[in-house]
Amino acid sequence: DAKTTQPTSMDCAEGRAANLPCNHSTISGNEYVYWYRQIHSQGPQYIIHGLKNNETNEMASLIITEDRKSSTLILPHATLRDTAVYYCIVRVASEQFYFGTGTSLTVIP
Amino acid sequence: GAVVSQHPSWVICKSGTSVKIECRSLDFQATTMFWYRQFPKQSLMLMATSNEGSKATYEQGVEKDKFLINHASLTLSTLTVTSAHPEDSSFYICSVTGQGPMIIAKNIQYFGAGTRLSVL
Numbered sequence: 755d756a757k758t759t760q761p762t763s764m765d766c767a768e769g770r771a772a773n774l775p776c777n778h779s780t781i782s783g784n785e786y787v788y789w790y791r792q793i794h795s796q797g798p799q800y801i802i803h804g805l806k807n808n809e810t811n812e813m814a815s816l817i818i819t820e821d822r823k824s825s826t827l828i829l830p831h832a833t834l835r836d837t838a839v840y841y842c843i844v845r846v847a848s849e850q851f852y853f854g855t856g857t858s859l860t861v862i863p
Numbered sequence: 864g865a866v867v868s869q870h871p872s873w874v875i876c877k878s879g880t881s882v883k884i885e886c887r888s889l890d891f892q893a894t895t896m897f898w899y900r901q902f903p904k905q906s907l908m909l910m911a912t913s914n915e916g917s918k919a920t921y922e923q924g925v926e927k928d929k930f931l932i933n934h935a936s937l938t939l940s941t942l943t944v945t946s947a948h949p950e951d952s953s954f955y956i957c958s959v960t961g962q963g964p965m966i967i968a969k970n971i972q973y974f975g976a977g978t979r980l981s982v983l
Contacts (some may be wrong), residue, residue, distance in 0.1 A: 788971075797869070797956050797974035798907070800967070841906070850897065851958075851972055853907040 757781065763858040766836075772829040776842030776858050779823045780801045785846050789820060789827045791838040792856070798841065801827065832861045865891050867967040869957055869975030876947055877983055884942045884978045886957030893961045896940040897972060898932060901954040913940055947982045954979050 759777040767770040778787065786805050790798040802816045804825075809816040814827040831837055832862055842858040866889040874880050886896060895914050899907040911932050913919035919932035929951075931943040944951055958972040 786970075790931060790974075792907075795954070795977070795979070797867075797977045798972065800864075800971050803968070803971065824962070848970060850909055850912055853899075855906050 757785075757844045757852075758854050760840070760842055760854060760857045761854065765860050766829075767834045768834060768863050769831055770853055770862050771802065771858060771860070772832040774827040774829075774840050774842075774859065775824065777824045778827070778842070778844045781822050781844050782846075785844050787816065787822075787825050788843040788845070788851070789814070790841045790843065791836075792841065792844075793835075794839045798853075801840075818855070832834065834861050834863065837861045864967070865961065865963070865973045867957075867959050867973045868956065869978055871978060872976060872977045873981075875983065878948055881943055881945045882938045882947055882980060884944075884955055884957075884980075886940045886942070886959070886975055888938045888959045888961055890974075891959075891961040891965050892964035893938045893940070893959045894969065895960045895975045896934055898930070898940075898942050899956045899958065901956060901977075907956060909952075910942075918982055944980065947980070949982045952980055952982045968972040 765800050771814040772801045789801040792798045820827045839856040839858050843851050866885045870885045898910045901907045910925045911919045911921045911933050913934040915934050915937050921927050934940040955976050956977040958974040
């Protein structure tokens with residue numbers, strides 16, 4: 755079962771930062787937060803993951819609250835190609851992924 | 864990054880026939896392979912997990928005899944949909960965890976592009 759709650763959909767203006775929230779209030783100490791996205795009719799693409807600390811890579815930033823009960827994925831300058839469904843997944847490193855319903859992000863020109 | 868190849872990308876078959884889908888890790892060795900199914904406008908549903916040389920572990924509700932998984936090598940897993948029926952029409956996606964210089968972290972799953980199965 756998915757252990758996360760995400761808004762069903764969001765819009766973001768092109769060029770602006772997209773902030774995608776995820777609630778994972780029952781997260782345990784050894785569970786990581788992973789973010790993937792799925793562009794229509796393609797396989798999911800890994801974006802970023804973290805355990806406690808905030809993380810940044812070339813695609814995005816991940817902000818995890820101090821109590822670890824929620825996180826935010828930040829796409830700093832959204833482009834039209836960032837339109838996709840974004841999945842937040844919480845799991846122990848060695849376990850399977852169980853996908854929730856995700857957030858459908860639409861970047862508007 | 865790590866590349867996972869899935870073949871075919873699209874297949875149409877007649878009801879009652881069997882369809883085989885291949886999943887390969889191209890530039891790294893696979894530790895574990897996963898198979899998912901996705902119906903239109905729904906999320907991915909994990910079907911099974913497989914490790915090289917051992918039997919796949921199926922999720923509850925997934926028929927083992929219907930969806931045959933063979934993980935014969937460190938880079939190849941196959942999913943065979945046996946006696947396919949229209950209700951098996953779906954998007955099938957594999958993913959892989961592995962090791963090698965292209966891998967960011969050992970428990971990150973790298974996904975194939977998916978196979979769209981249409982059963983007539």
